[in-house]
Amino acid sequence: MSIDSEIANPTNIEQHSTDVLIIGSGLAGMQVLNAIHKRSELNHLSVLLIDPLKTHNKTWCFWEEGKGQWEELIHKQWTSGDFIASSEKLDLQMDQYSYKMIRSTDFLEHFHQLIEKNDRFELIKTTISELEIEKGIAIGDGVQIKAKYIFDSRFDLDEIKLSDEPSVLQHFKGWFIRSSEDVFEPEKFTMMDFSFSLEDECSFIYLLPFSKNEALVEFTYFSPQLAEDETYDRLIKEYLDARLDGISYDLIDTEKGIIPMSTHNFQAKNSGNYCRIGTAGGWVKSSSGYSFKMAEKKSKVIAQNLIDGSILNKGLFEKRFRFYDKIFLNILENENALGNQLFQEMYQNNKASKIFRFLDEDSTLKEELKIISSFKSSPFLKAFRREFL
Numbered sequence: 001m002s003i004d005s006e007i008a009n010p011t012n013i014e015q016h017s018t019d020v021l022i023i024g025s026g027l028a029g030m031q032v033l034n035a036i037h038k039r040s041e042l043n044h045l046s047v048l049l050i051d052p053l054k055t056h057n058k059t060w061c062f063w064e065e066g067k068g069q070w071e072e073l074i075h076k077q078w079t080s081g082d083f084i085a086s087s088e089k090l091d092l093q094m095d096q097y098s099y100k101m102i103r104s105t106d107f108l109e110h111f112h113q114l115i116e117k118n119d120r121f122e123l124i125k126t127t128i129s130e131l132e133i134e135k136g137i138a139i140g141d142g143v144q145i146k147a148k149y150i151f152d153s154r155f156d157l158d159e160i161k162l163s164d165e166p167s168v169l170q171h172f173k174g175w176f177i178r179s180s181e182d183v184f185e186p187e188k189f190t191m192m193d194f195s196f197s198l199e200d201e202c203s204f205i206y207l208l209p210f211s212k213n214e215a216l217v218e219f220t221y222f223s224p225q226l227a228e229d230e231t232y233d234r235l236i237k238e239y240l241d242a243r244l245d246g247i248s249y250d251l252i253d254t255e256k257g258i259i260p261m262s263t264h265n266f267q268a269k270n271s272g273n274y275c276r277i278g279t280a281g282g283w284v285k286s287s288s289g290y291s292f293k294m295a296e297k298k299s300k301v302i303a304q305n306l307i308d309g310s311i312l313n314k315g316l317f318e319k320r321f322r323f324y325d326k327i328f329l330n331i332l333e334n335e336n337a338l339g340n341q342l343f344q345e346m347y348q349n350n351k352a353s354k355i356f357r358f359l360d361e362d363s364t365l366k367e368e369l370k371i372i373s374s375f376k377s378s379p380f381l382k383a384f385r386r387e388f389l
Contacts, residue, residue, distance in 0.1 A: 024153030028278025035299035167262030173232030174218035184209035202339025275312035286325035349374035
């Protein structure tokens with residue numbers, strides 16, 4: 001049924017009008033809501049969130065200097081970490097950074113309570129099936145919404161599959177385990193362990209210990225193709241058998257995910273009153289797969305744009321960082337096995353705190369050139385030729 005016919009014959013359709021419509025109440029949607037909520041200049045705006053609310057428990061991790069705005073929601077944080085290359089273990093020089101983890105259940109419950117307490121905010125359980133951007137009209141199951149601004153987090157993985165831009169998938173499965181004996185260092189996480197990886201693909205173990213006998217162990221790929229579910233399980237089990245050396249453990253829970261890493265122009269469909277957000281908006285950092293702090297940062301920019309009356313996506317991206325990501329992803333897409341070497345070169349030759357600033361796109365050009373110079377040039381020259389010559 002077309003939008004025009006719905007508008008002309010709105011029988012049994014619940015009508016809503018709002019200043020801001022956010023399609024999706026996950027990480028990005030709630031970050032946009034939070035940014036609007038935090039700015040007193042936007043107290044006049046009403047916000048309506050639409051979501052089918054079929055959520056899955058997951059964890060979000062990020063690095064941050066000192067204390068941030070999410071301290072009350074932090075499930076666990078680490079002030080030290082390891083990077084394990086094929087033949088050596090490096091202590092991450094994190095300086096004032098901490099590595100922090102938030103559970104999605106805690107994060108979303110925090111915002112559901114905020115919505116319930118604020119008359120300007122509303123959450124409706126439905127799915128948007130039709131959208132007329134120019135008219136600012138969205139149609140869902142039994143609802144029709146008129147909005148001044150629309151933020152859309154809906155994403156289809158086929159979009160990047162059809163793109164000419166370089167892209168790979170960060171795909172992973174993790175086991176939450178409890179061992180029968182104390183085997184972990186609860187104050188130190190492992191960012192990447194390349195001593196247990198596949199020779200022909202960029203892959204590694206990621207370890208987050210919560211106590212001396214509880215941890216999240218993930219096997220992660222940065223690769224163009226997905227793996228079978230049993231492959232992750234087999235590799236995690238092999239790692240644990242080697243690491244625990246016969247100590248028994250219980251499998252408590254699992255998590256699994258696919259994160260697109262691409263320089264595809266997700267913003268191409270944006271207009272003056274419409275902006276894609278989250279993964280659908282290209283808010284995942286293309287060269288790392290991290291998104292939590294990116295969503296926080298970009299949501300603040302959006303809030304300022306609303307205050308200024310600017311187009312919604314003004315200033316969300318910087319060209320030089322997209323250029324860096326494009327070259328790096330070209331290597332991972334075309335010479336995936338080199339990924340292990342590239343990450344090792346980066347962490348062996350740079351302090352983790354400098355790498356974090358670089359990946360957060362907060363670095364200076366001088367800092368960026370230092371990190372770039374720590375890599376062997378040959379793979380990057382080949383990638384540059386493939387992309388631009």
